[in-house]
Amino acid sequence: MIPWFQFHTYSIGPITLQVWGTFVAIGFLVGTWVAVKRAQQLGLNHKLIWDFAFWIFIAAMIGSRIFHALFYGLDYYIQHPWAAIDPREPGYAIMGGLLSAAGTFFFLVHKHRLNWIEYADAMIWGVPWGCGIGRIGCFLIHDHPGTASDFFLAVQYPDGVKRHDHGLYLSIVGFTIAIVFLIIARKKRPPLFYFGLFLLLDGLSRFILDFYRIIDARYFYLTPTQWVSIVFVGLGLAMLFKRETFLRK
Numbered sequence: 001m002i003p004w005f006q007f008h009t010y011s012i013g014p015i016t017l018q019v020w021g022t023f024v025a026i027g028f029l030v031g032t033w034v035a036v037k038r039a040q041q042l043g044l045n046h047k048l049i050w051d052f053a054f055w056i057f058i059a060a061m062i063g064s065r066i067f068h069a070l071f072y073g074l075d076y077y078i079q080h081p082w083a084a085i086d087p088r089e090p091g092y093a094i095m096g097g098l099l100s101a102a103g104t105f106f107f108l109v110h111k112h113r114l115n116w117i118e119y120a121d122a123m124i125w126g127v128p129w130g131c132g133i134g135r136i137g138c139f140l141i142h143d144h145p146g147t148a149s150d151f152f153l154a155v156q157y158p159d160g161v162k163r164h165d166h167g168l169y170l171s172i173v174g175f176t177i178a179i180v181f182l183i184i185a186r187k188k189r190p191p192l193f194y195f196g197l198f199l200l201l202d203g204l205s206r207f208i209l210d211f212y213r214i215i216d217a218r219y220f221y222l223t224p225t226q227w228v229s230i231v232f233v234g235l236g237l238a239m240l241f242k243r244e245t246f247l248r249k
Contacts, residue, residue: 001162002155007140023137028057031130034178038125044118052108052123059104060097067096071224072217090143094131095206095228117191117246124195125181128202132174138167146212164212173205192246196239203232 007019032053039046068091069077069084077084105123109116138144145157146164153169154162180201181194207229210216216223239246 002153002165002168004156004158005140006142019140020137020143023140024134027130027133027135027137028053030133031126031128033126034129035123035126039119039122042118042122044122045114048112048114048119049123052105052119055108056101056104060101061092063100063103064092064094064097067099067224068093071219093225095225098127099228117195120195121192124198125178127198128174128177128181130174131202132171132178135167135171135174139165139171140167142167144170145214146209147214149212163214166209166213169209170205173202173209177201190243192239192243196236196243198236199232200236200240203229203236207233 009016009018010022011017032049035053036046036049039049065084072093073091083089105120106116109119142155142157142165144166146166148161149164150162151164153165155165155168157163177198180197207226210223210226210229213223216225219227
């Protein structure tokens with residue numbers, strides 16, 4: 001069991017910073033750096049990765065906010081519309097961020113007339129590292145409490161109940177996928193392999209873990225994240241086993 005602790009802010013001199021935002025920023029920077037290194041290994045224009053990352057970060061933050069407002073708190077935001085665009089307000093859904101990041105990525109590769117498959121397989125290497133680090137921030141503020149459990153990684157919440165903590169679990173998932181990538185990279189893999197593998201592993205883990213959340217919206221018994229996860233798993237399987245569909249010109 002993990003004892004209760006919580007860190008929302010910290011100070012550097014007179015400046016107060018958010019713990020969650022700090023880890024998200026660090027995760028994004030580290031993830032971009034990993035993607036750049038992977039692009040260099042593949043002989044791609046790695047300088048473009050930094051340019052892409054700037055716009056993808058903006059799109060991801062906006063998309064995660066919109067997804068949260070639409071599917072997790074629409075009634076509240078209809079009554080408080082300004083809160084939906086207030087960056088100080090909590091509420092960011094990573095699935096919305098991933099979807100908007102993907103849309104921005106495809107727009108950029110089309111604009112620069114690049115092979116999207118090559119750049120997708122390079123940039124996806126940074127995503128699990130970014131998720132692993134960023135989710136540490138979620139764990140430290142405990143904004144994703146789960147159901148009661150005696151699991152050895154459960155957290156002792158202030159109400160005395162031991163609960164799953166999804167920030168911790170999702171951080172572990174991110175780092176695990178990143179390590180899997182490193183291990184299997186010892187052999188040459190076909191196009192779209194890493195992109196498809198990430199979608200499959202991340203989608204499966206999110207689909208399963210969301211059954212153990214206690215604060216969540218549900219539509220036809222599933223959370224919005226689970227519905228997106230089903231799409232991720234389907235696309236991942238297709239990229240791994242039916243990749244010729246995506247390779248056709």
